[in-house]
Amino acid sequence: MRLREHLGLPPSMGIRTKLVLGVAFVHLLLMSIFVFDLVQRQRDFLLAELSSRTLHHAQVLAVASSAWVLADDLVGMEEVLESGGRGGGVQYAMIVDPQGRVLAHTKRENIGKFLLDRESRSALSGSREPYVYYESEKSLNAVAPILVSGRLIGWSMLAVDKSATSEHLSYVTRTGLAYTLMAIGIGTLFALLLSRSILRQLRFLLRGVDNLHSNILDRPVQVVAQDEVGRVASAFNRALASLRSSLELLNREVIERKRAEEALRRLSRRQVGAIEEERKRIARDLHDELGQALSGMQFCLKSMQGEAERSNSALEAPCQKLSSEVERMGVSIHRIANNLRPATLDHLGLLPAIEALIAEQLPAMGRNLSVKTDASGFRRRLPPDTEMIAYRIVQEGLNNVIKHSGASHVHLQLTVNHPNLIIAIHDDGMGIGGHGDGTVEEGAFEHGIGLIGMQERAAAVGGKVEVKSRRRGGTTLRAELPYAEI
Ligand SMILES: Nc1ncnc2c1ncn2[C@@H]1O[C@H](COP(=O)(O)OP(=O)(O)OP(=O)(O)O)[C@@H](O)[C@H]1O
Ligand SMILES: [Mg+2]
Known part of the structure; x- marks a missing residue:
């Protein structure tokens, strides 16, 4: 996640992007390691080869010039340098006596001068074996002793140009980089083709899941x-x-x-x-x-x-x-x-029948219960079935309030809201007891048949009856009776 943020990539990458980035990164990493290693090895090889060539060259010069040095023949020495001290990247070559005086030089102006620089002086006082005594960015300097019967009579010294090696190395590096880019390109192309084949099937699958989600x-x-x-x-x-x-x-x-x-x-x-x-x-x-x-x-x-x-x-x-x-x-x-x-129901309709029921039944039950009735939406009479079932539900509902609730107030609401007649009877009695959400415990109605009868009657016309109650929080009976307009 952090790496992704660090690289500035979007939080969710597609498989294609991941695959392409992954392949490109792996190719870059492997090819960089490979090119770096190759350049190092080439450098070591070329330098080793150059130094052995240079040493051999210095040694050849030393051997070729030994007779002329012994004879103190400057012209002979110069001839040796002329024939063997040029070409092969040689910058200069010289023959010096053991004290460091230049006896012969490919650049004549240096003849007779003494070698004063630190590297050359230490080379003359060093080992009697040919060796590379100084190496810089641009050149390689080698020295070989001129010996006659084991006696040191001088030195052949040589400086060889290294720029060919550096050029070759930068050529190898450039080629390596080109191959790296090529490998990344080919890898990316391959990743794209691969992701295309994987994603094609995945796309079909996704479409299938979408279809499933839309129920197709x-x-x-x-x-x-x-x-x-x-x-x-x-x-x-x-x-x-x-x-x-x-x-x-x-x-x-x-x-x-x-x-x-x-x-x-x-x-x-x-x-x-x-x-x-x-x-x-x-x-x-x-x-x-x-x-x-x-x-x-x-x-x-x-x-x-x-x-x-x-x-x-x-x-x-x-x-x-x-x-x-x-x-x-x-x-x-x-x-x-x-x-x-009730004859009123047949002759006058639901509301007068209910009013008569309240007027006649409640005093007969000897209860001091106040009933508030609200009716709305009654513009014309409802189908006889609906009126009858509604009447019975109200009758049984009020009976239950009187018998069981101990309430002092009942609110009866009758609402015609096409296509339903909604009856709500709410009392402020002791309640039936139930769950916190007001639903009544299972088995609370097991003993009587009043509520079951109401539910059956309502179900007969496709309606339902629900009772919500809280212990000591009153009871609400709600019936919904669908009716067809007549
Ligand atoms: N308004 C109410 N307040 C408190 N309890 C009620 C109320 N309505 C119903 N109950 C409880 O629900 C039970 C079931 O009522 P239901 O009308 O089915 O039977 P019942 O009235 O006991 O008997 P039946 O109606 O068969 O004569 C009642 O016994 C009573 O405990
Ligand atoms: Mg009852």
């Missing part, structure tokens, strides 16, 4: 390589195929399930309808038959009571008691019939 499962990845990436692509295709078949299976199951649910809903709607019909019939029978019979009985009892009163009979009191019993029975039968099938 019928387009397998094109497999264009047989390497590991190609195998990944094949494995991806296999996984895609098995995912597709699992999804198809799941879809079929979902369709089956939906069908079953729909059938169940139809059945339960029919059941709810049948129950309501039955209740209606019983209510009608109660009202028409029992109610009529009781009215007849009441009429008879009233006339018997009048008769007994006129004849001052002892039957008057029992007749009166019986008459008021029959009247009470009539009221009860009316209440039961109304409870079974």
Whole structure:
């Protein structure tokens, strides 16, 4: 990461860039090491070769000039230098006596002079073997003793130009650099071709993953390589195929399930309808038959009571008691019939029926509970099914509040918001107990059938009922009933 920042590279590099940079770097590194080593070896070799040539040259001069030095023949010495002291990069050559006086020189003006520089003086006092006594950037200086029967009679000295060696070395360095650049170029090209073949398959794979993300499962990845990436692509295709078949299976199951649910809903709607019909019939029978019979009985009892009163009979009191019993029975039968099938619901609609329910049922339960009702969106009557189910939910909801909550306030909200009728009953009672988020613990409704009945009724028209409650935080029952406009 730091190296990347240091090199000024972007934080995320593509495979192609990485491959190209990596190959270029490796080539640069290896070729630099190789060229450096090659130049060093060449330098050592060329210098060794130059020094051995120079020493040999100095020695040849020493041998060739020994007779002339012995004879003190300056002309002979000069001839030796003329023939052997030129060419081969020789800058100058000379013959000096043991004291350092120049006897012969390729540059004549130096003849007769003494060698005074430190290097030359120390060369003359050094070993009696030919050796390189001085080396500079530009030249190599060698000396060889002139010996006659082991006696030193002079020295041959030689300076050779080194620039040819330096030129050769810089030529080798330049060639090495050119090869380095060539290697980097070829490596980069190779890396580009390689990355192209890897990336091609990767690109197909990426497209496949994108398709999968967009839920397109019928387009397998094109497999264009047989390497590991190609195998990944094949494995991806296999996984895609098995995912597709699992999804198809799941879809079929979902369709089956939906069908079953729909059938169940139809059945339960029919059941709810049948129950309501039955209740209606019983209510009608109660009202028409029992109610009529009781009215007849009441009429008879009233006339018997009048008769007994006129004849001052002892039957008057029992007749009166019986008459008021029959009247009470009539009221009860009316209440039961109304409870079974509130006539208001059929004749006036949901809101008046609920108002009647609140007005009649709550005082009957003997509870001091204040109910606030809000209704909105009721512009016309809802379908009879919906009205009936809504009425039953409100009825059971209020019953539960009265029976279980101990609340003193209930807020009932009825909202028509097409396509749903929403019922919310909120009480400030003790609550059912539940989780922190208000959802009720599992098993809290196990004992009664009221809430289950509400849920079944709502489900019959594709709706739902939810209860949220907190211990001592009140309870909210919320029902959503979808309805079709009539
Ligand atoms: N408003 C409420 N406040 C507190 N507890 C409630 C409330 N509504 C329901 N409950 C709790 O939920 C349980 C289940 O209610 P449900 O209406 O299903 O049965 P029930 O009223 O006990 O019996 P049933 O309705 O069959 O006569 C109740 O027993 C009661 O403990
Ligand atoms: Mg109940």
